[in-house]
Amino acid sequence: MSGPAPFSRFEWLIAWRYLRARRAEGGVSVMTWISLIGITLAVFALIATLAVRSGFREEFVDTILGTNAHLTVYAVxxxxxxxxxxxxxxxxxxxxxxxxxxxxxxxxxxxxxxxxxxxxxxxxxxxxxxxxxxxxxxxxxxxxxxxxxxxxxxxxxxxxxxxxxxxxxxxxxxxxxxxxxxxxxxxxxxxxxxxxxxxxxxxxxxxxxxxxxxxxxxxxxxxxxxxxxxxxxxxxxxxxxxxxxxxxxxxxxxxxxxxxxxxxMALVWTWKDASGSFLRALDMEDNVMFVILSVLVLIAAMNIVSGLIMLVKNKGRDIGILRTIGLTEGSILRVFFICGSLTGVVGTAMGVALGCAFAIWIDPIFAIVDGLAGGDVWDPSIRGISFLPARLEAGDVLSAVALSLGLSFVVTIFPARRAARMNPVEALRYE
Incomplete structure (x- = not known):
């Protein structure tokens, strides 16, 4: 006789019950909210930064190509x-x-x-x-x-x-x-x-x-x-x-x-020769910023681990009962995996929505910030261009989503495995 299929309806119901449980009932809703907000802000920051980075690069290159020659011929x-x-x-x-x-x-x-x-x-x-x-x-x-x-x-x-x-x-x-x-x-x-x-x-x-x-x-x-x-x-x-x-x-x-x-008697100079050092600096800055913000997403995802460890500790008696009535280690693992991954999925979705909204409405947002700061927040003489650009690219959004979900799923596995391997006898000994 085969067991229930993975991620069956009852596993989702148990996971949802644990996520919305009040602290008095042994839940960790506060930690869940902290994890959710952390993932949301980290993904928002990553998408917003990638959008501004892409917009700045596009605007800078466009001003080069829109006002200068693509190639210049000089005489020896x-x-x-x-x-x-x-x-x-x-x-x-x-x-x-x-x-x-x-x-x-x-x-x-x-x-x-x-x-x-x-x-x-x-x-x-x-x-x-x-x-x-x-x-x-x-x-x-x-x-x-x-x-x-x-x-x-x-x-x-x-x-x-x-x-x-x-x-x-x-x-x-x-x-x-x-x-x-x-x-x-x-x-x-x-x-x-x-x-x-x-x-x-x-x-x-x-x-x-x-x-x-x-x-x-x-x-x-x-x-x-x-x-x-x-x-x-x-x-x-x-x-x-x-x-x-x-x-x-x-x-x-x-x-x-x-x-x-x-x-x-002619020499040829391309626009990439003239601006190559700046373009290389942009590439290096892009890579560094992505790594730094990836660490930020990892830190936010680690909150999921803290919340799940507390949840497993508080739900030891429940785990023992569930194992006693016939749930397998795999079912227990999937229940707690769903608890952690749901936080990551919802937080990622909210972060994507905020990041995309920021990129789309960056001009009025920046105008408000500039007004609150008294003006002159953006100095064209330093930045080189006259406004703060942002450009949403599908590749950047997908990279942020893949990074956030990947880290959320990976870090969730370890506390979920701990819950699945808990001995039901030990869990119920003092109950």
Whole structure:
């Protein structure tokens, strides 16, 4: 005659009776609640951290790819007629056409770059000027479609004095707006018979953008390509060629064909080369945070062990009676396993709900925290991006669920086995 099937209805009923028993009846409901709350908070913290981590990484990478080239082509340093060296690209038109023809390249544009001093009514700021054609500027995602913008990109480079585009951080620091004139001062300016004198030029501001990256919004100025060639003494030349490819993650494999197309005197630098150290730091931080929060989940799961040990001790007489009337060791083990695992399952479910809610409504939650703290909780100059992002990923949620349930089930086995191996004679001897 075979015994009852595992996890039969009576085993669930006994386990449920023990979980909801009052302390006066030999139950440990207080410890059960402590275990439940601990698991809930630990899973919530794990999911919330993973969501913010994923959101921060996505936002950071998106600002890189949305405002910078996926690959950049430079010229190898070469000698100039005056005896110096230069890295300007003289044949930038032909080189750009060759690079643009490489399969997988979606856009290529020559660029002139230079660092200058921007000034307006006594306020000064160091900025980096990007000389770029209007059509090429419109192809940069975070500039053509930024988080916030004033003016229109159609006015860029128009007028008798060509209009320029600046980041919102520059506008705030110099207290300038649309229609104002920004003075740019370059130390390497006009060449005269007496040497090189600083070049001072005034440009109207026709477009103010917020790309979402503090260092870009605070330092970047876009100037029409032809005007930048004159301003930086690059007549007929460019400093680099910015390349956009169909798959930015595949940029490293695209470097060789682009370098071959550009010619022997070209060097190629990918976005991963430029930001590789930061990305590696993010990966290391991700791993460390996951380990730390996994320990937090383990500590919360250990509360289940404490509660179950107390429950087994208080229910010794019941265990003896159950064994006497015919319950097997396996049935006793499963009863107490259900007691512990139910706490883990319910706590995990509640933690997942709280963590997902936090990630979904992070903006109003953060606004409340920022208001209670008096503002300036998030400093873009330190974090690099202008807001706290969060992104829920199925893999992160499943990892948190698997970790919590796995630990809850494992730690429950040991006190459950202790209950199953209890000698009914010893349990009833003094009853």
């Amino acid at each position: 340093p070469h000698a100039t007629p005056g005896g110096g060296t230069s890295r300007v690209i003289e044949d930038h038109v032909a080189m750009t056409d060759r690079v643009r023809a490489v399969p997988g390249v979606v856009h290529a544009a020559p660029l002139v770059k230079g660092q200058v001093m921007a000034t307006h009514r006594g306020a000064n700021a160091g900025v980096e000027v990007y000389g770029i054609a209007p059509d090429d500027l419109a192809a940069i995602p975070r500039i053509a479609d930024p988080q916030e913008a004033e003016g229109t990109l159609a006015d860029f480079g128009t007028g008798d004095i060509p209009g320029i585009a600046i980041g919102s951080g520059i506008a705030r620091e110099l207290n300038v707006g649309l229609g104002d004139t920004l003075k740019l001062i370059s130390p390497d300016g006009a060449r005269t018979a007496f040497g090189t004198s600083p070049r001072v030029s005034n440009y109207p501001i026709v477009y103010i953008f917020t790309a979402g990256r503090w260092d870009i919004d605070r330092t970047r100025v876009y100037m029409p390509f032809d005007e930048a060639q004159v301003y930086f003494n690059r007549e007929g030349a460019a400093d680099e060629i910015e390349v956009m490819v169909a798959d930015p993650d595949d940029a490293e494999s695209m470097a060789l064909p682009i370098a071959q197309a550009a010619g022997d």
